[in-house]
Amino acid sequence: MSPGPELIQNPLSQTITCDGHTLQVDIYRSAEEVDWLLEGVNEDGTSHVWEDRFATDQAALDAVHEAIDEEGGAAFF
Template sequence: MDAKDYPEIIFSDHTQSVVIDGHHLDVEIYRTSIDPGWILSVENQFGTLTVSDNPPFFGDVLAWRAFEELVREEGITAFYNKKERRKLGI
């Protein structure tokens, strides 16, 4: 399979690293060149990914708003599993 056979990954301008209450998160919002739906992926400091892609977002701004809403409603713990939360004491 040639590189030309793979779809291009298009990253949103909203893709960024953020620090919330001292916790570093890498927020990626992206889609492929063959699918118009946007995917939200958040990686915590342990490398654990939280992915929201079902259904995909209709726009990158909607994906960013979903990230903000998750932080508002569930707090930083939304991006850590139980073991990680115990390690961090949260």
């Protein structure tokens, strides 16, 4: 079995606490890609990966904050 592509974890990845719950926000890309992927993992281990790819890491981080502002933290829990 060959190893998968090398993933680059972005330093803007962070943990966000909202409404008493914790969401791990991961911003990453493969070494071959230029666009960033965004994933939120709640405290139960449920993952939400955005379908969109982001040209900048800040755009990815802004997207998760917009989702929390629009839908509330409960949308991830």
